[in-house]
Amino acid sequence: MALLITALVNLFRLLRNVAVRLLRRPPDFVWIPVSGSLPEFESRRRGFLRRRLGPRPSGPSLEGIRSRLDRILADGRPAGVVLRVENLDAGWASLEELRREIERFRGRGKRVVAYLVDPGSRDYYLASAADEIFATPLSTLNVVGVSARVNFLKDALSRVGIRTEVVAVSPYKSAGDTLARSDFSEESREQTERLIDRRFGALVDAISAGRGLPPDETRRLIDGAPYPASAAEEAGLIDGVLYEDELAGRLGEGGARLAEWAGARRALRLPYRKRARKLVAMVGVEGAIVRGRSRNLPVPLPLVGRQQAGSDSVVAALRVAEKNRRVGAVLLHVDSPGGDALASDLIWREVERVRRRKPVVVLMGNAAASGGYYVSAAASHVVARGNTVTGSIGVILTRPVAAGLLGDLGVNPVTVERGARSNLLDPRREPTADELAVLRTQLTAVYDEFKDRVVRGRGMDPATLEGLAGGRVWTGDEALERRLVDEVAGFRDALRKARSLAGMDGDDADTLLKVSVPAGARPSPGEPVREAVDAVLEAFAELKAPRAWALAPYRLEDER
Incomplete structure (x- = not known):
């Protein structure tokens, strides 16, 4: 039956392609918008309420852009694409992945033009991979470099009588x-300086390679930024200043034909479907790792953020992939700063168990640190991007102390207790020295288990790991040098590796099967309305409970 359906689909596509070739002429260049956060995969949003009330996507996904570039290559007739780059807020690993796709597209003989609207460092980092760069006349090229911004809340909390007792495995x-x-x-400043140096180095290298400039000249130009569009052209940072309607005349004699994707796709030939005997299942671990179900909060919260990967949901998806007879391997996409240590361990266990039956390849996103690295350690093969933030092998325990706030409010908490430590985690009073010692003992036990998981999964000597752990954070390139990952590459490479480990031929992307949590078995992520309120309450419960967190340091945010 499956072969018959494939044959019918390909017959329809053959007839359509013949009609397209006879009746439609594709454009010379296709506009492709590049904006927002560039999530790895398209979000699955079903139903009227989900579309209206769920979190809205903030732009195209890497999967969507990759698919469009592949479609253009499969047709072969368009000369290239024009990337409309604006309001870009993607992570550096996502930008690196898209640069890799641009270079692949150019390597097939196609032309890539970047059209910038008031660009910042991220926009220009991406655009420097193109053949040509243009900007609107009133744009300002804000390629001012990168910087880390961290808001420390201790003093603000102390004003309302709240403080947080933090027990950590090391200052890192x-x-x-x-x-x-x-x-x-x-120690934290030293680590942050090193990460920023690496990120700035990647920016300088990309601009130097793309614009044919010596690195010292690139640094000088960055230090002199921002530039009006005309000054940027004079400095050789862009190739022209023009409006959109003037672009056609610049791209071809007599004017090139440009079209938006919605119109261009109707003139492109459809590739023929290939039925693969085996598939690669894609399972996502995206957002802070928490217990229970995955959820998307209406607003971000400290530590747990907005998007959360629930251990129940991820475990259920891995089991679906395991039981599917057509699935030969699992591609585990990890884009997480970590989270709850227990939840991370539950996912780790499932990865470790599933890989005994089917290979599991991890593809790291912008971050796969602490708990994100924990769940990756058991994989058959780990692929990171060069700009991925990973490592952070370690745990912390937070215990809020609200005794000052209660005193200011005139609240006098009284407890009747049995058991010397029955109030061990009570935030209404200060912890005793004995209680802090107990918490450190618990933390050490979790940390030792974390390190053991890494030693077993990576085949690493414990003494070697000791110098890499303790909460130290590494870029993907640094992690490769230290054998914390197996490869620095991209999505296509990770998919190819999964197929290879499963004994599957070729590298057809159509073999990717996205696994979602089965309806009725586990809750689906991103429930709207009433369940969104429940999700917020559950997230607050996560924060309120003192527990061990396998969580990366604060997110390093940089200037646009």
Whole structure:
């Protein structure tokens, strides 16, 4: 039956392609918008209420752009694409992945033009991979470099009588510093400086290679930014200043034909479907790792953020992939700063169990740190991007102390207790020295288990790991040098590796099967309306409960 359906689909596509070739002429260039956060995959949003009330996507996905570029290559007739780059807020690993796709597209003999609207460092980092760069006349080229911004909340919390007791495995494990400190620790600052140096180096290297400039000249130009569009053209940073309607005349004699994707796709030939005997299942671990179900909150919360990967949901998806007879391997996409240590361990266990039956390849996104690295450690093969933030092997425990607030409000908490430590985690009073010692003992036990998972999964000597752990954070390139990952590459490479480990021929992307949590078995992520309120309450419960967190340091945000 499946072969018959494939044959019918291909017959329809053959007839359509003949009609397209006879009746439609494709454009010379196709407009492709590039904006927003560039999530790895298209979000699945079903139903009227989900479309109206769920979180809305903030732009195209890498999967969507990749599909459009492939469709243009499969047709072969368009000369290239024009990337309309504006309001870009993607992570650096996502930008790196799209640069890789642009270079692949150019390597097939196609032309890539970037059209910038008031670009920042991220926009220009991406655009420098194109053949040509143009900008609108009133744009300002804000390629001012990168910087880390961290808001420390200790003093603000103290004004309302609240403080946070943080127990960490080392000063490098700084995820709780935003709540417990007023500034960087010496170790945290050193680590942040190193990460920023790496990110700035990647920006300089990309611009130098793309624009044919010596690195020292590139640094000088960045230090002199921002530039009006005309000054940027004079400096050789862009190739022209023009409006959209003037672009056609610049791209071809007599004027090139440009079309938006919605119109261009109707003139492109459809590729023929190939039925693969085996598939690669894609399972996502995206957002902070928490217990229970995955959920998308209406607003982000400290530590747990907005998007959350629930252990129940991820485990259920892995089991679906395991039981599907057509699935030969699992591609686990991890884009997470970590989260709850117990939840991370539950997902780790499932990865470790499934890989005994089917290979599991991890593809790291912008971050796969702490708990995100925890769940990756058991995989058959780990692929990171060069700009991925990973490592952060360590845990912290946070214990809010609201005794000052209650005193200011005139609240006098009285407890009747049995058991010397029955109030061990009570935030209404200060912890005793004995209680802090108990918490450190618990934390050490979790940390030792974390390190054991990495030693077993990566085949690493414990003494070697000790110098890499303790909460130290690494870029993907650094992690490769330290054998924390197996490869620095992209989506296509990770998919190819999964197919290879499963003994599947070729590298057809159509073999990717996105696995979602089965209806009725586990809740689906991103429930709207009433369940969104429930999700917020559950997230607050996560924060309120003192527990061990396998969480990366604060997110490094940089200037546009």
